[in-house]
Amino acid sequence: MADELTIGEVASRSGVAPSALRFYEDEGLIASRRTEGNQRRYERAVLRRIAVIQAGRAAGIPLQQIRATLATLPAHRTPTRRDWQRLSRGWREEIDRRIATLEALRNRLTTCIGCGCLSIDKCELLNPDDEAAEIGSGAHYLRRDSRRAQTAAS
């Protein structure tokens, strides 16, 4: 049992398809050595990086950002607790933001279910701009997410 792994071994141990591993390498998230015969060989440490990638994916973090995070981890060495704390904290904030967004949405939904919505027509979730256009142009619900619409709306 060599201390290097083939792509197939990494795939079955990590649960990530070989094609995805090659893709991650192309994208600079992981690295490999090549044998004389041009086949990939991975250090065991790559499994830790892949676990981080999987965790990031589960949190909905784009690969480019995961790559940036991985760039702060030692490629070969086992990460120290400090390395890991740094990474961890950054992601916690990211995850917290995503949770906050979802909770805000959930609260609006809950409010609408529970309160009778002030007669539905005035519900802030359902009436972002319908009636509001006659009152003024401010406060578009979810507008902050739709920068693309600016071009068309201008």
Place this chain on the structure above:
Amino acid sequence: MADELTIGEVASRSGVAPSALRFYEDEGLIASRRTEGNQRRYERAVLRRIAVIQAGRAAGIPLQQIRATLATLPAHRTPTRRDWQRLSRGWREEIDRRIATLEALRNRLTTCIGCGCLSIDKCELLNPDDEAAEIGSGAHYLRRDSRRAQTAAS
């Protein structure tokens, strides 16, 4: 002021680009009447549907699923509280699931930061299978999300 809206009016009131509105129509999420000259005219109710679409998008719900949800709403009539409660409850569950996933991930991160991770090498977040492969093959962290890998891993 007619009680029908042009695509441009809907776009500026909803904050959604005309191209996206046409796309939503192609995908069956919204509908429009055509004028003699083949231009789209929208009922005001479409703004409510678009608000629902925006809310769903913010929650990360795919358009196909949003379409299914919209199919339960009256297309022309103002939705009743019952209509809205049904929709609301379905989405709440969806949102709750997403929040739960993120919180589970956050908890693992927090545990790893706070506790010293039982020496990092045994951390359940970072070591899904690295050492575990020598112990047994069970319990792959995040495996439940990677059905695609099955083909390659088999």
Place this chain on the structure above:
DNA sequence: CTAGAACCTCAAGTATGGTTGAAGTCAAGC
């Protein structure tokens, strides 16, 4: 009645995160 803004369709392009397939090479067991 005409200019220009707003609309139309349809095809192609963008970005993300990969998978699939063809055509060929490498490596390990019998």
Place this chain on the structure above:
DNA sequence: GCTTGACTTCAACCATACTTGAGGTTCTAG
């Protein structure tokens, strides 16, 4: 030493969610 499975590259394809552009039509205001 040869077969077979695992590996290689590269290009093309998939899904999602749109945008962009070309080429042409309609609507509205002066």
